[in-house]
Amino acid sequence: MSVLVYINSNDGKIAKNALEAVTYGKKIGNVTVVTNGSAGDDVLAELGNYGAEKILIDRSFNGSDEQQLTKLVAKAATSTGAKTIVFSNDLVGKAVAPRLSVRLKAGLVAGATDVPTDGKVRVNVFSGKAFGYVEVKTDVKIISLLPNSFQPEQVGGSAAIEEFNGEVGEAAITVKATKKPEGSIPLPEAELVVSAGRGLKGPEHWGIVEDLAGALGAATACSRPVADIGWRPHHEHVGQTGVAIRPNLYIAAGISGAIQHLAGVNGSKTIVVINTDEEAPFFKAADYGIVGDAFEVLPRLTEAVKKFKAAN
Ligand SMILES: Cc1cc2nc3c(=O)[nH]c(=O)nc-3n(C[C@H](O)[C@H](O)[C@H](O)COP(=O)(O)OP(=O)(O)OC[C@H]3O[C@@H](n4cnc5c(N)ncnc54)[C@H](O)[C@@H]3O)c2cc1C
Structure with a gap:
């Protein structure tokens, strides 16, 4: 064939x-x-x-x-x-x-x-x-x-x-400029992703997400409202109306786990959820759940990853 x-x-x-x-x-x-x-x-x-x-x-x-x-x-x-x-x-x-x-x-x-x-x-x-x-x-x-x-x-x-000559003729549109997403790991290809939602309370707190992503060598992602209100760029928005990803590890902090979010991430091999609310729907889809404050848990995870990498 x-x-x-x-x-x-x-x-x-x-x-x-x-x-x-x-x-x-x-x-x-x-x-x-x-x-x-x-x-x-x-x-x-x-x-x-x-x-x-x-x-x-x-x-x-x-x-x-x-x-x-x-x-x-x-x-x-x-x-x-x-x-x-x-x-x-x-x-x-x-x-x-x-x-x-x-x-x-x-x-x-x-x-x-x-x-x-x-x-x-x-x-x-x-x-x-x-x-x-x-x-x-x-x-x-x-x-x-x-x-x-x-x-x-x-x-x-x-x-x-x-x-090969594709005989494609003239373009119907002209692209004047393109801006590539920043960040070294393209989200759709990332094997490891650290993602956060409205639970992070504001864009000024994203340092703790980036620190963990940096320690792991992961890409960063976010929920849709976070991109809609301009805390993070739109190309990081995952879900039904955003990028669909299937990484080996998806860490979600301060994300409730709405069905539209899950639609883009539930093919991930391992899902880790960090949420203060033990009733958050995301825990049902999680392989590992941490009921806790992202502001405490993320820095501790970063510390642990750094220690592990230094020792291995
Ligand atoms: C047609 C349609 C399409 C949509 N498409 C998408 C999509 O593609 N992707 C998407 O993400 N959403 C999408 N949505 C929106 C979706 O329904 C949810 O509203 C959205 O995912 C919620 O985002 P969130 O979890 O960040 O915020 P919230 O729902 O506000 O949840 C915040 C979570 O953070 C937790 N939290 C608060 N403080 C802390 C803390 N200190 N530490 C840890 N946890 C904390 C809270 O307990 C809560 O669970 C869509 C909706 C519609 C109607």
């Missing part, structure tokens, strides 16, 4: 979710990757290690216009005869996969969490409280993979790199 995987390599790098998508594609069939931008051959060659057999790169198109990206992937799909097209369900995948679905008249499963079994693809439904199984009946199928639901696997292959 011929599988096409779109990956974003615009900034010359390949993110973890791109490796997840290639690994996922490899489980389905023979993978051709399509990408654009300026990634060097050495960077792209790494994809062979994750199962890509061929990489089509359009270096003449370095933009992120979603309509142009749709044309790029559509052309690659037609020229490779791909029967399954895989995206990561990140911001680009969410924008391009539905457009491609219309253009190719191909059924789309958004937010897959596993490889198809008997033609059915598992997805999270009801804000992650249940699974659904979706069967796509069109000849060409599009699947967007939920980030962090699938571990990248090295298979030790190598990929042929080919220049």
Whole structure:
């Protein structure tokens, strides 16, 4: 089965979710990757290690216009005869996969969490409280993979790199400036996340969250109201209407655990909740719960992590 995987390599790098998508594609069939931008051959060659057999790169198109990206992937799909097209369900995948679905008249499963079994693809439904199984009946199928639901696997292959003209035409929009989120660890890729909510009482108290994140090497996140009132930047907001994450460890301090928050974090492997209210709903979803004041507990955890790291 011929599988096409779109990956974003615009900034010359390949993110973890791109490796997840290639690994996922490899489980389905023979993978051709399509990408654009300026990634060097050495960077792209790494994809062979994750199962890509061929990489089509359009270096003449370095933009992120979603309509142009749709044309790029559509052309690659037609020229490779791909029967399954895989995206990561990140911001680009969410924008391009539905457009491609219309253009190719191909059924789309958004937010897959596993490889198809008997033609059915598992997805999270009801804000992650249940699974659904979706069967796509069109000849060409599009699947967007939920980030962090699938571990990248090295298979030790190598990929042929080919220049590709996606014939994407003119951009409908011009991006005048972009501002990258600050912080060294991108939240969607973070394995460890320290997050806080309104229980922190104000932005001036975030130092204790950042200290613990710094000691652990974790990314920071927050609940939606915290971003809405401007205590923290919007790109840190996790949940149903924010970023969905699935880290190995999610530490939540001063967050009540509303269903809309849980929707974005309940795929985390281990959840630690710190809350003064022992009735806080988040404790029901927690693997470890600390009934206590975040202002006392967070600095003590930071101290303990530092001690542990110094001794090991
Ligand atoms: C359509 C819709 C979409 C939404 N999407 C999202 C979303 O994507 N993400 C999201 O987060 N929310 C979302 N919400 C909002 C959500 O319903 C909750 O209102 C929100 O998550 C609550 O944020 P919070 O837990 O920080 O604040 P609160 O609900 O005010 O909870 C604060 C918690 O801190 C505890 N606390 C207080 N002081 C301390 C202390 N010193 N130490 C420790 N604990 C303390 C309190 O006991 C309480 O449990 C959405 C709501 C709607 C209607």
